[in-house]
Amino acid sequence: MKNLFKILLVVLVGFAFKSCSDDTDNTANTLEQAKTDFVANYVNIVEASYSDALERTNELKTAIDAFVATPTQASFDAAKTAWLAAREPYGQTEAYRFYDGPIDGDDGEPEGYINAWPLDEALIDYVATGTGGEDTSDNRQNIVNNTAEYPTLTKAVIKEISGYNDNESNVTLGYHAIEFLLWGQDSTDPSAKMAGQRPYTDYTTAANADRRGQYLQIATEILVEDLKSVADQWKSGAAYRNFFLGLSKDDAIDKILTGAAKLSKGELAGERMATAVENQNQEDEHSCFSDNTHRDVFLNAKSINNIINGTYVRTGGTVVSGTSLLDVLALVNATEATALTATAAEVMTKVQAISDAKSFDNLIIGETIDDPTKPVMSAVISLRKQGDELAQAGKTITGKTIDPSV
Template identity: 70%
Template sequence: MACSDNEGPINPTAAIDIKKKEFVENYASIVLASYEDAMTKVNELKTAVDIFVTTPNENNFQAAKDAWLASREPYGQTEAYRFYDGPIDGADGEPEGYINAWPLDEALIDYVSDGTGGQDLSDVRQNIINNESEYPTLTKNTLKDISGYSDNESNVTIGFHAIEFLLWGQDNTAPSAKMTGQRAFTDYTTATNSIRRGAYLKVVTALLVDDLKSVVDQWKPSGAYRPLFLAQTADISINMILIGAAKLSKGELAGERMAVAVENQAQEDEHSCFSDNTNRDVFLNAQSIHNIINGTYKRIDGTTIFGTSLITVLQLINATEATSLTTISLEVMTKVTIISNAQYFDNQIMGETIDNFNNPVMSAVLTLRQQGDALAQAGKTITGTTIDPSV
């Protein structure tokens, strides 16, 4: 039978709408996969911590540290799923504030060197581990209730960076290519309050498992959030996606996590200052944005999720903008790879200044800002909604 004369090319608007929906669905699949991978690694961290606290020796201590570092690899690639009141950071900023809050005042948790830490020594809540009279038992609820008290964001008692401090201790050394925090495993054997320190480490790691699981569960197909996210119009979902990516790129990563550290020349402003893992944090956070732009995510088992990307959608509407965003995204990844390979972020920021964009860190900051602006423009082009990429 001959084709009807009425049959013609697909309506361009309909084709764009299809790709928008595919992009949103692919995004949801990538979000779930990356959170599931983070959950797998955090469970492995919990196992390593439990083994170490039960049998505290040098080998088990190192295994716990290695597990913490490994857990940061997938979690770092989830950071672009923020800033739009999704499951990770709702109206009250939870549970993100319980999972990844920083910087923290370590004096609230444990002993610190003289003259360091911002806690008022007259505050009965300081030095939780060594303050048995105020905290006779260390429970999940106790530690969660203290976190953020007095509306002070540095009063962090739980999450990745509390665990990091408990494993590495303070890094009071001058920036050096081979120095991290110098906590000894004997803090969990013969040191004062070693048993309480181990108990704190176990409780805070178990809490991390609980809080991350709450996010994973909401992104499952049967979860409370994902069906609602997919049911709303594609433009609303895309606007949310690009709010997260743009704000992470320009305001959070380029700003709070990189430029502030350069400006203050302070180790305390590093994202992972105790383990000196900030170089990887920078790379992984940038990768999380790159994954969205290109619609791909490589899982910890080596398999890859891929589908319709932001570039695919943008190409249909404004090919020039799509080409520009692709170029900027690749430039970002080139620059953060240099930071990652150089290691030890505190070393890299030494000698850099906030107004000189010719050095590696600030050069990456500049391109991340440009990427944030390009993502905001992509949002306006695709959905007609204005996005402020600053946090």
């Protein structure tokens, strides 16, 4: 009887150990599967958002070509509307930067040709006297009207000038160069909540009207080409997509959260928002010519939120969704997942308020960087907190350290 009892005891203990081992294995398997699914969903969201951005930018090109062919107030307004529409999906791609992916490149391109800012508008076209960062010692100013230095405008000429002398404000290409060519300088008082007032006659009866239209078309054509070069690398079967999916899941997640954390704390909260508050200068707005910065802020924050929640709504209304960062984090540290959920919701509420205000340059008037009660700095503080929490999530999940500053 004693032997039978011992046998039963051994069997029961064995079952207990096996059960614990199975639970551990199942937990590990569940986490690894969640990581795999999260990375795959991220890649699908990246592909969809770049595809939408390219589609809308092609529509912008069509509108600009139509305007240059027949410049009227109506076709001018249509081109500006198309620019604003193109920014909606592109703004939601900004979290895919900062980890040497296809958008960044080794030398900062093609991002430097796509979304570079701030720009010295006097490099491209006429500006009001004493504005636009004019430097009369630099004969590369006012390309549109400088027919002696630039008798022929070509892609090569305009690309070569961009970034000239390692000056980051020497921006000749991208969304913001096109924005300036459509809206012109915004010299109105911020309280008026008005964008730049460039007349469409700049493309009909003004000096060098034809060259201005030519520049506008060339810049838009290059933008489409550069954006397509990025979008193509995330398509199914593309080399970079295959490379990214072939990384260890921890390495891939490290890249994903590096982009999201740096955009949240360093770039968006810092360069794009706090700097404008500190300088009290509407020229520091991300989209200062069109007064569309309120949407830039919202959309950039949304690009981070799409990753956190694993969901992207395409321009046509289709939803791309799957395993989210929160799903993965909850399996490792439920407390951190709960905190990030709350912070992310707080961020979106605050940037929605900025978007609803419809005038970023008017909002920053009177704000100071040490006053957290006003709309912009309140959002900045939440974005910084979110950046830190994203960096911590990366360390919790992968063991890798992320610096959320830029």
